[in-house]
Amino acid sequence: MNEAEARLSRIAAIIQEASEEKRLCPLSELAGRLNDNSQGFADTKALLAESAPEEIKVMRGKADDYYFMEALMTEAYAIHLFRLAERNLLRLIAETTRDESRIYPRPTLLAGFLQQPFLISQKDLNNAVDKMLGSRDYSDIKLVSASNGDKFLYSEKHLNPNHAQALAEWAAVGEKENP
Amino acid sequence: MSTTYGYTGKVLRIDLGSGEVWTEDTFKYKDFIGGEGIGYKILWDEVPAGTHPFDPENKITFGAGPLCGTGVPCSGRTTIISLLPTSPHHGAGSSHMGGYFSVEMKYAGYDSIVLEGKSPKPVWIRIEDDKVTIEDARWIWGKGIFDTMAMISSQMGKEAQVAAIGPAGENQLNMSVIRTGTSHSAGGHGGVMGSKNVKAIGIRGTGSVKVADPKAVMELNTLMDQIIGANNQMVAPSHPAPWAEYYSPSSRWTGKPGLFWGAANPPVETGECYPEDVHSIGKRTQKAVFDLGLGAEKYTVRMGGCAHCPIRCHSQLKVPQLEKYGMDPYVSNTCMGYASPRGVMFKGIKEFDGNGEDSSIVGTAIGATLADDLGMWCNYGQIGRDVKWFYEKGVFKRVLPAEEYASIPWHLLEKGDPRFLIDFYNRVAHKQGEIAHIADGAAWIAKRWGLGDDYWDAKENKLWTRGGYPVHHSNESAGQVGALISCFSNRDAQNHTHQNFIGSQLPINIQKDVAAELFGSPDALDAPSKYTRMNEYKARFVKWSLIRGRLHDSLTLCNWMWPMHFSPLKSRNYRGDLSLEAKYMTAVTGEAISPEQLDRNAERIVTLLRALNVRSMATTDLRHAHDAVNKWIVTPDKDKEGKVIPQFTPGTIQMEQADMDLGLGMVYKQFGWDEKTGAPTKSTLLELGLGNVAADLEASGLIPA
Known part of the structure; x- marks a missing residue:
């Protein structure tokens, strides 16, 4: 095993460890654990870009890159973590809502953002939704309430x-009365 | 004696009038598979038209199928078949219970037990393998089901399985259950047992069910490990999980890190429940939390369920507050067993001296325990909607004698005090006063209390046809598919074939792809609440669902899990395996059978039930006499401003009369029934090997022209 191969093996082990812990591995963390200087940082990024095994996936953020092992974490879950890592709550909530409105389709239960893996506080969630509903960037995102008070975005x-x-009412009330 | 595989080869028959006990060969019924199919065949051959469900001439069959007792996953169901007291034409129907009864019945050597006649005094049936005795039941008559089971078990041993009725069944309430285990209730036939003076059947079997190819069964079980999901065969979790591409908060796959069986000692964490981990399948469904909310976590001792089922869908709770109400704190139930008491307490539930935090859970547990002990059936939640309607519309005030009305603690209902449930359930189960007629069922009570179109046509009452049964995964489940399925039985449809399909929690495009593979077009399935008009592919979906429902109730497999449309694994492209029933049948019985042949046998059962309806209604015109839906279903919704929301626009699930009429005709055609009336034609009956049925109907002038 040459030096590059050994380095790649060490990098893969760190990424695997992070995925097993259900978190993304930022490039900055890799650099830190490998004791990289700025050149080493660049070399690690280049090495991963050129030679990373196929099971290592990357998501490129504004300030960092994030790696995960596909065998241990689906892309769908990694996207949630990526959006959290990017620390843009409005975007996280909006993009999650858009995905669910498009894929399933269903409105997104607001209270779901209080749970794992999001763990957004109620206060932050309320603030984010208030801002989003008044923002031109998120003009497609709307709020809907079911008769039991549950709130959804779509x-x-x-x-x-x-x-x-209709979908919100069914999810919040209807399906519980018709199990 | 030659070995039989899957089947025990014997049907146990008991004449309660004469006391005669005998067996007959199961294989004379083999064309009807087992379970439900055998029960309908017996009703056709042996119970004359016009028989009242409580007449001695009526017969009741406790049925198991060839896969029951073999270790095939989710094969612990018992199908009970008899005439239905709630049906206005006393049509045939089945009720179902999980638990361990049918498996024990097979181990005792019987594929089915048929009770006929009427005992001159209260009795219970004691079965220990070949030894079958009719025992005096005076010491248990009048007892609740919990005490009855304990008392019978004290004689037979804890290994015995018991199916029993409570006071509701003894008093021949139309809406009463037969129950086994802690919480497995078959709703609809408790009164039939009561009419025969039979309190219970206790059964102990020390034999086994022979399997032709055990290795093949084990291999299929390994395959099933890749396909089985959570309760209702939901294959995506309720929350984002690192292993899952999809999730849905509606999913019953609720197990996750940080969620516990909180009252276990020590508490058990449900954990990640990876789909490849067969050892955590039983933790996938934390049903207490799904049914009762997160507050139920701390009361959860564990999940319970049925024989040979890795999915544990009955939550078993310890609710200490119940002791304040003089009740045992241990409660077990699932789904409608919990939802129904909440329906009766329609103004909400508040504990009478509690802190209110968990009042809904406490009140629900009280109601579930009472209903299970007294043996009352809710007609799939109808009893709660009826209480609300009759109370709010002044029906109770109009029809109950003034003294009786004044004696009912309505103030407890108003306050949300669950002690109302104690009063209400006891009055009804013991047939005390006019109010007890609420358990006659909607069709009978409408006549007795002079309820008009406003009752039948109120959307909030959810009554599907004038047959007096409510929605059960009807138009809200795949539009016309669920709507049409609900038209063909004499009680709530109890068909989960289509519900499990749309309830997989996978994205609509995957579901539509599988619909296309099965039914010829993705148009067989519409997105939820975004319906299109009827088409022939939806009719195929209806036929498939009805057939597989009868198949499972005959094999006997749990239709709340089967068929296996989908898998949780992306590596399988989320596909399940719809030939598994036939593969298991082949492995268990040693006789090769294709899915098409097996479905054809189940189609025979669907058509036999249809013929039973023609006979009991004495008309071929089932389209109008039986299948016609109530008006609310085909009336368009209105928005807040009173403007009509047209059917087949996003957001409404209302059906349209012409479209339903078209759909009925398409389904009739799929089954080879007369497209005008919906009655089985002579040629179809003959093709299905139902020549005697054709001859009987022809002799009665009940074959469509």
Whole structure:
């Protein structure tokens, strides 16, 4: 095993460890644990770009890159962690909402952001939603309430208001009365 | 004696009038698979048209199928078949219970038990392998089901399985159950047992069920490990998980790190529940939290369930507050068993002297325990909607004698005090007063209390047809697919084939892909609350669902898990295996059978039930007499401003009369029934080997022209 191969093996082990712990491995963490200087930092990034095994996936953020092992973590879960790591709550909430309105389709239960892996505080969540609903960047994101008070967000790009209302009511009330 | 595989080869028959006990060969019924199929065949051959469900001439069959008792996953169901007291034409129907009863019945050597006649005095049936005796039941008559089970077990041993009725069944309430285990209730037939003066069946079997190819069964079980999901065969978790591509808060796959069986000693963490980890399958469904909310976590001792089922879907709780109400703190139930008491307490639940934090859980547990002990059936939640309607619309005030009305503690209902449930359930189960007729069932009570169209056509009442049964995964479940499925039985549809499909919690595009593979077009399935008009692919979906429902109730497999449309594994492209029933049948019985052949046998059972309806309703025009839905289903919704929301626009699940009419015809055609009336044609009956049925109907002028 040459030096590059040994380094790659060490990098893979660190990324695997992070994935096993259900978290992404930022490049900055890799550099720190490998005791890289600025040149080593660049070399690590280049080495991963050129020679990383296929099971190592990367998500490129504004200030950092984030790695994970595909065998231990789905891309869908990694996206949640990536959005959290990017520390843009509005974007995290909006993009999650858009995905769910498009894929399933369903409105997104607001209280879900209080749970793992998001663990957003109620106060931060309320502030973020208030800001989002008044923002032009997120003009497609709308709020809908079920009759039991549960609140949901949806994207008008993928669900119309009546549809979102019906799905929210069913999720919050209907399916519990019709188990 | 030659070895039989899967089947025990014997049907146990007991004439309660004469006391005669005998067996007959199961294989004379083999074309009807087992369980439900055998029960319907017996009703056709032996119970005359016009028989009242409580007449001695009626018969009741406790049925198991060839896969029951073999270790096939989710094969612990018992199907009970008889005439239905709630049905206005006393149509045939099945009720179902999980638990361990049917498995014990197979181990004792019987595929089915048929009770007929009427005992002159209260009795219970004691079965220990070949030894079958009719025992005096005076010492348990009048007891609740919990005491009854304990008392019978004290004689037979704790290994015995007991199916029993409570006071509701003894008093021949139309809406009563037969129960086994801690919480497995078969709703609808308790009164039939009561009418025969049979309190319980206790059964102990020391034999086994022979399997032709045990190695093949084990290999199939290994395959099942890759396919089985959580309760209702939901294959995506309720929360984002590192192993999952998809998730849905509606999922019953609730197990996750940090969620516990909190009252276990020590508490048990459900954990990550990786789909490849077969040892955590039983932790996937933390059903207490799903049914009762997060507050139920700390009361959860464990999850319970049925024989040979890795999915544990009955939550077993310890709710200490119940002792204040003079009740045992241990409670077990699932789904509607919990939802139904909450429906009765429609103004909410508050503990009478508690802190209120968990009042809904405490009140729900009280109701579930009472209903299970008294043996009352809720008609899939209808009893709660009826209480609300009759109270708010002044029906109770109009029909109950003034003295009786004044004696009912309505103030407890108003305050949300669960002691109302204690009063209400006891009055009804013991047939005390006019209010007890609420358990006659909607069709009968509508006549007795002069309820008009406003009752039938109120959307909030959820009554599907004038047959008096409510929605059960109807138009809210895949539009016309669920709506049409609900038209063909004499009680709530109890069909989860389509519900498990749309309830997989996978994205709509994956579901539509599988629908296309199964039914020929992705148009067989619409996205939730975004329905399109009827098409032939939806009719195929309906036929498939009805057939597999009857198949599972005959094999006997749990239709709340089967069929295996989907898998939680991306490596399987999320596909399940819809030939598994046939593969298991082949491995268990040693006789090769294809999925198509097995489905054809189940189709025979669907058509036999249809013929039973023609006979009991004395008309071929089932389209109008049986299958016609109530008006609320085909009435468009209105928005807040009173503007009509047209059907087939996003956000409404309302059906349209012309479209339903078209759909019925398409389904009739799929089954080879007369497209105008929906009655089985002579040629179809003959093709299905139901020549005697065709001859009987023809002799009665009940074959469509």
